Amino acid sequence: MEEQILDQLYADMEVLEKENDMLPPVKRIKEASVPLLQWYRRHARTLPWRESPTPYHVWVSEIMLQQTRVEAVKAYYERFLAELSDIQALADVKDERLMKLWEGLGYYNRARNLKRAAEEAVLTYGGKLPDSYEELLKLPGIGSYTAGAVASIAYGIPVPAVDGNVLRVISRLLASTEDILKPSLKKKMEELLTEAMPKENAGDFNQALMEIGALVCIPNGQPHCGECPLRGLCLSNRYQKTDSIPVKTPKKSRRVQERTVLAVACGSEVLIHKRPDKGLLAGLYELPNTEGHLEKGQVYAYLGISEEDILVMERLPEAKHIFSHVEWRMTGYYIKLKEEWGKLRDSRDNLPGELVDKADAESRYALPGAFKAYVGYLFH
């Protein structure tokens, strides 16, 4: 008798599991949205940009959050908003000040595009951000993710915001083995979510997916499936595939470049150089540097000086800086020029950069971290 009951129970469970397995993706996401939103209401972090989610606030935060961790963004966001509290202020900010506010955050084109978009908002949209996904998408620096995030969070428009978190969470939920680095997969995901997402709570739904990706369905270590509200619906959890999903093709290794960095002082001044406004670290300042590991003689030639112009010259230790796509292996020289030499206009003009007051160099100009190992010799 008892055995029969158990058999029936197992049979029922099997049917239920099979039904669960057969659930089409759209329905699976729709079912997941209920416990997901419930979970989000309890676990949403308190974040500065959530206090008053105006379009401007959401926009600035989303740009800063591109490829950047929440913890890193917080302080930058507060300082940025304190100084540039509305779109007009952003449109009016001096480029140099803008870069200083962004210094250390990386991907500096984000800041330039932010200002460009603000100028366009002032010019074309009456000083406000446009209120449709399509119009947002036209602004510089706003791609499908950011347009979706601003549209849904600030305006309540039911469009998805697919970032790395969402790609990972949904891929696991559906046990999809497609490569999430492929643009085509992201597009499919956006179409799927457009159909499956709740039309009423779009902003919360999008944020909930990202939040659960950041806190539970995490990228590197083991996901915390035990505390996941979606574990009953998650096919990767059921088939123990969270180790292999999401699938990502390995990326190419970065190239290595040798460079020589020069810490040049002359009296109370130091030598800095403005980088071109395209390419790596565009528009930021740097210590003069050039490709290759230079000997002393090559350094004189590079600086356009001769040996008798120099008061002190010493070799500095090697240093390394890693960007995402290139690695700099640097060597350096500290050079103190004779003060009287620095007073000659001709000699100053031939330098690869400009001599500026030491105190100014630190407070006014954005000097990226790549030169950290060598700026110390100049300023301290």
Add this chain to the structure above:
DNA sequence: AAGACGGGGAT
């Protein structure tokens, strides 16, 4: 489709 574009924290 592939590469450029930063910096830092976790493993």
Add this chain to the structure above:
DNA sequence: ATCCCAGTCTT
């Protein structure tokens, strides 16, 4: 040392 982050733009 490697991964990867609330991605976008250019080639």
